[in-house]
Amino acid sequence: MKLLRRIRYLLNRGRLERELRDEMSAHRAMLATDRKTSFGSDLRLREESRDAWGWNWLDQLRQDLAYGTRQLRRAPGFTFTVVSILALGAGLNLAAFHIFNATYHSRISLRDADSLLRFVRQSRSSRSNTFPYGAIAFYRDNSTVFSYVATETSAGGVLAEDGPARSTFVSETYFPDLGVVPALGRLLDVRDSQPNAPPSVVLGYRFWQNKYGGDSEIAGKKIRLNDKSVEIVGVAPANFDGLAPRGTALWFPMTARPYLIEGGYGPADLSRADTAMYAKLKPGVPVAQAEAQLGLLTVELRNRSSITLEGEDVVRGESLLSARADLGRGRPVALLASLVFLILLSACANLGNVLLARGLARQRELQTRVAVGAGR
Amino acid sequence: MPPGALGMLILRVLQTGPLHGYAIAQRIRQLSGEVLEAEEGSLYPALQRMLMEGWVTGEWGFSETKRRVRFYSLTKTGQKRLKQEIAEYEQVSAAIQGILRTA
Numbered sequence: 001m002k003l004l005r006r007i008r009y010l011l012n013r014g015r016l017e018r019e020l021r022d023e024m025s026a027h028r029a030m031l032a033t034d035r036k037t038s039f040g041s042d043l044r045l046r047e048e049s050r051d052a053w054g055w056n057w058l059d060q061l062r063q064d065l066a067y068g069t070r071q072l073r074r075a076p077g078f079t080f081t082v083v084s085i086l087a088l089g090a091g092l093n094l095a096a097f098h099i100f101n102a103t104y105h106s107r108i109s110l111r112d113a114d115s116l117l118r119f120v121r122q123s124r125s126s127r128s129n130t131f132p133y134g135a136i137a138f139y140r141d142n143s144t145v146f147s148y149v150a151t152e153t154s155a156g157g158v159l160a161e162d163g164p165a166r167s168t169f170v171s172e173t174y175f176p177d178l179g180v181v182p183a184l185g186r187l188l189d190v191r192d193s194q195p196n197a198p199p200s201v202v203l204g205y206r207f208w209q210n211k212y213g214g215d216s217e218i219a220g221k222k223i224r225l226n227d228k229s230v231e232i233v234g235v236a237p238a239n240f241d242g243l244a245p246r247g248t249a250l251w252f253p254m255t256a257r258p259y260l261i262e263g264g265y266g267p268a269d270l271s272r273a274d275t276a277m278y279a280k281l282k283p284g285v286p287v288a289q290a291e292a293q294l295g296l297l298t299v300e301l302r303n304r305s306s307i308t309l310e311g312e313d314v315v316r317g318e319s320l321l322s323a324r325a326d327l328g329r330g331r332p333v334a335l336l337a338s339l340v341f342l343i344l345l346s347a348c349a350n351l352g353n354v355l356l357a358r359g360l361a362r363q364r365e366l367q368t369r370v371a372v373g374a375g376r
Numbered sequence: 377m378p379p380g381a382l383g384m385l386i387l388r389v390l391q392t393g394p395l396h397g398y399a400i401a402q403r404i405r406q407l408s409g410e411v412l413e414a415e416e417g418s419l420y421p422a423l424q425r426m427l428m429e430g431w432v433t434g435e436w437g438f439s440e441t442k443r444r445v446r447f448y449s450l451t452k453t454g455q456k457r458l459k460q461e462i463a464e465y466e467q468v469s470a471a472i473q474g475i476l477r478t479a
Contacts, residue, residue: 027398052424
């Protein structure tokens with residue numbers, strides 16, 4: 001009710017103010033006949049009465065805005081300075097944010113990005129993102145909770161023709177499962193993991209652009225890697241750099257490891273924990289159920305004793321997206337935040353200085369205003 | 377006049393019937409034996425506030441001297457408000473008197 005009245009007062013302000021003025025002047029006229037008390041400044045009084053309507057702030061805001069605009073127009077140099085300081089401050093911050101965003105929050109564009117889990121091993125004292133490949137294979141073959149399991153094994157030490165190239169070994173159905181679409185040719189699939197399959201490689205998009213100039217005839221060519229002949233079957237798309245982004249230049253099937261790397265661990269080797277495990281759960285399976293099953297399988301695996309998983313390890317699943325966001329936490333963020341803060345601080349300090357100088361210049365005007373009882 | 381009393385007095389003198397601003401001031405002065413003065417400077421802000429709160433309503437008419445003036449009359453919420461203010465005032469006043477008598 002009160003709000004409605006208030007709005008009605010705002011809409012009919014002109015008429016209501018006239019009424020108030022008439023009323024008060026009638027009062028004044030009657031007053032004159034019997035005694036003289038000071039009514040005070042008519043304008044001031046009306047302003048005070050109007051205060052009850054609750055819209056004086058609006059008038060003051062409008063006055064301030066008009067006054068500010070007038071002042072800014074009168075001093076174009078000052079206006080220009082202030083606007084540039086603000087623009088620079090805001091622009092630098094925006095740039096810093098975009099750099100940060102591009103570096104740490106590269107959105108992963110995958111069909112199952114939202115539901116993919118990364119599994120980690122956790123014990124009371126430590127935490128590891130990697131498993132022995134054999135353990136993952138065992139989990140995959142003996143569990144019932146997964147739609148699919150995808151693995152990534154990073155390996156340095158693959159020499160391309162002009163130096164080492166960052167390489168990632170992936171599980172047999174890695175690309176088809178994740179639904180990655182090649183930029184050129186085809187991606188790795190089950191064929192490349194057959195025992196007698198010719199050694200094959202998929203190029204990372206950036207590597208293809210930089211080293212081969214985006215050669216569109218590249219699929220089917222043979223190159224030498226680690227002095228072994230390997231056939232390029234295709235190129236990964238620009239927006240895919242693996243589930244854990246690391247700038248992969250060469251993608252190999254897991255089975256190619258013994259061939260490519262002298263004394264390399266084959267996929268059957270169960271001892272070295274160097275492989276990251278990702279999986280999509282079957283529809284309706286809660287993460288806790290998957291973790292429980294992996295726990296049982298871990299015990300069973302330990303009984304077979306061919307694998308050394310530490311005694312207290314618990315396998316936990318976490319959302320891939322939040323795991324990727326974790327990359328951005330810690331030092332880089334603190335660094336960026338302080339950078340942004342410094343930029344803002346210097347912009348504000350500059351602005352403060354300029355305004356202070358302006359304020360000093362206005363001293364005379366303010367004194368005049370006080371003297372004549374005008375608003376400030 | 378103690379702060380806050382003006383509102384209560386205005387509501388009280390309106391209880392007997394609609395009055396215009398000048399008459400309200402006069403009535404307060406007369407009834408108080410010329411002790412209390414509803415200063416015009418605070419009367420109109422107070423009246424505007426009451427209009428806004430919905431305790432009184434205003435209606436234009438003509439005074440005894442044929443001037444166009446606004447007559448204020450008490451509403452239901454105004455009645456309630458008056459009762460409440462009187463109750464509060466009496467409580468405080470009794471408390472103050474208690475202290476004055478015993479301390």
